[in-house]
Amino acid sequence: MKLDRQKILDFFKKSESKASVILKDKAKAGDTIKEALGKAVTNKSDLEGVWAKMLLLFAVAKDYVNGDYTEIPKRSIVAILGGLIYFLSPIDVVPDFVPVLGFIDDVFILNLVYKQVIKDLERYKIWKDSQLKNSRYN
Template sequence: MGKTGRATAAYRAYKDVSRPGSPGLMARIKAFPRMIGGSMRGEYRDLGKGKLAMMGLGVLYIVSPFDIVPDFLPLIGVTDDFGVFLWLMSSLLGESGRYLDWEHKKVRGEVV
């Protein structure tokens, strides 16, 4: 995904979080552990193991001291980390919104 694609995805995630009636930012962040646990246990099937693994690799890439573009290069070095961060946050926020909808339906007995 290019720079424009990541920025567009981040903007869509922001619009989704700020939409009236949509779960807010803190509700989505608090749902991360439940969503990941539900996915690992096989209860929440909308977040596949492949996407979950990609998100984990994204976290590892951000915290890893090794980068494709070294961080000591001014501005350019942090661009790749920021791009991965944008992708990771937009993916997590979008998926956690879908998880909260699924969880709400499950509580109401609409989801098996």
Template sequence: MSSLAEKGLKLSKNAIFSIFMARASKILGKPFQVAIVLKEVAEKLADKKSSKGAFGQLIELALTLVRLVQAYITGAYRQIETGTVVSGVAVLLYVLSPIDLVPDFIPVLGFLDDFSLISWFITKFQGEISRFQEWEKTSAVSASGVASAPAVSDRTQPAVAELGHS
């Protein structure tokens, strides 16, 4: 049986994911649209966060990805390749989308493909994520004296409207 990261690698090469990559490239230069997506993904992941263990850890890392993209969009953190950010936004768009290889309304299996893709991203870009986490710790502490994660801005429209059809 293959690991989640291996399943995610297969998903990352799927034609459906290429649609999310193209969409991510388009919205990366539109901070408000990215902020909407980040807020919705964070809310969706928070709903699933109640389970501990491996999936709980994976969700924590996915929330780190949300913060990484937000820091990139705001200009606070730029020590990362733009292609990595595009891939990260594409993963987040995939997670948010109700239309993917295994629809989210199917219990357990519906989120397995999402978790697989997150796992692939985290495995592939582990070094960059670790550098961001270290930056996040030091910059949050040095800026305020207290460590805190940046908040995702409030939304007024659903990000699903941003997912396609334009």
């Protein structure tokens, strides 16, 4: 099966637009992140190639929405939340219920988002590590 990259990217752009709207409502954004995490945990075996990246995307999104970490550009958090919204959609370019292939487009988008925001994620990891160190000493 050949993936239609442009169709996937167009669908992702719609997810980013939804993310911009959802980010204005912290409760709704938090619920979206929780729902996406639940789906990810349920389908972990299908997501092995991007699991560690997804956990980092979930962490930064959660810390951003909670107001704990705001040192990330708006476009990056919109891309991250857009990727999670894309992942949440059961009917995207390759519907999730299609055996074996159902998550292939989701993995493509999540990898794309990760690469797009990798510098921001590196800064986030440094911040997160410092938070953990500070909490051990307090």
